[in-house]
Amino acid sequence: MTGWTVLDIEGTTSSTESVHVGLYAFARPRLGPWIEANRDDPEVRAAVEEIGGATTEEVVKVLHDWMDHDVKATPLKTLQGRIWAEGFAAGELTAHFFPDVAPALRAWHAEGRRLAVFSSGSVSAQRPWFAHTGDGDLSVLIEGWFDTVNAGPKREASSYRRIAAELGGTDLLFLSDVPAELDAAATAGWRTTGLRRPGEPSENADFGPHPVVASFGELSSGEPGFGGPR
Ligand SMILES: CSCCC(=O)C(=O)COP(=O)(O)O
Numbered sequence: 191m192t193g194w195t196v197l198d199i200e201g202t203t204s205s206t207e208s209v210h211v212g213l214y215a216f217a218r219p220r221l222g223p224w225i226e227a228n229r230d231d232p233e234v235r236a237a238v239e240e241i242g243g244a245t246t247e248e249v250v251k252v253l254h255d256w257m258d259h260d261v262k263a264t265p266l267k268t269l270q271g272r273i274w275a276e277g278f279a280a281g282e283l284t285a286h287f288f289p290d291v292a293p294a295l296r297a298w299h300a301e302g303r304r305l306a307v308f309s310s311g312s313v314s315a316q317r318p319w320f321a322h323t324g325d326g327d328l329s330v331l332i333e334g335w336f337d338t339v340n341a342g343p344k345r346e347a348s349s350y351r352r353i354a355a356e357l358g359g360t361d362l363l364f365l366s367d368v369p370a371e372l373d374a375a376a377t378a379g380w381r382t383t384g385l386r387r388p389g390e391p392s393e394n395a396d397f398g399p400h401p402v403v404a405s406f407g408e409l410s411s412g413e414p415g416f417g418g419p420r
């Protein structure tokens with residue numbers, strides 16, 4: 191088996207609850223003090239300028255509102271990701287992965303399938319998320335890390351074309367719980383498979399023409415949408 195499998199995180203490898211209750215709750219009270227402590231950092235300054243607002247208090251109000259409505263805005267993801275990275279480094283956070291994910295990723299990697307991540311979560315959050323799991327360090331299996339900064343919006347085909355150019359492959363599969371993301375990947379010529387995980391927001395989603403599975407355990411070489419024909 192050759193080619194690339196590119197993974198969404200929330201709703202696909204990991205539960206929405208683990209992101210919203212675990213990560214969001216960790217970032218929420220830290221955003222204000224952390225921005226104040228890091229306001230000379232160029233990445234922080236750029237994110238804060240993009241948000242607007244005259245004071246840190248105003249900036250934090252916007253960030254909290256985005257979190258309340260799960261708006262996956264890039265400046266929010268940049269700031270959250272930096273805070274989470276510190277939390278992982280300090281041993282204050284651990285990642286959640288559905289039980290089928292680690293065995294599948296290890297099996298696919300052993301078969302020669304190459305693995306990458308494309309998530310709204312920033313690359314600075316993705317790396318420690320995959321490194322600090324209850325199933326060991328999964329980051330060693332991942333060869334490409336993409337977010338809305340280095341690839342672009344997840345619902346636009348141009349982002350998937352950019353990732354394809356970077357990975358250099360033609361056999362590309364995207365796994366996601368969001369039909370609009372799968373539509374964009376398919377428009378760019380990728381294979382797609384939707385994740386309809388029990389209890390997740392995508393449980394009742396309309397995946398249209400995309401193949402759908404409930405767990406990574408249903409995906410193996412030769413399956414439609416995975417090793418099978420485009
Ligand atoms: C561990 S990365 C943080 C997850 C996150 O903030 C997020 O928005 C995930 O969205 P996804 O694109 O993976 O559905």
Ligand SMILES: [Mg+2]
Pocket residue numbers: 198199200201202366367368
């Ligand atoms: Mg998702």
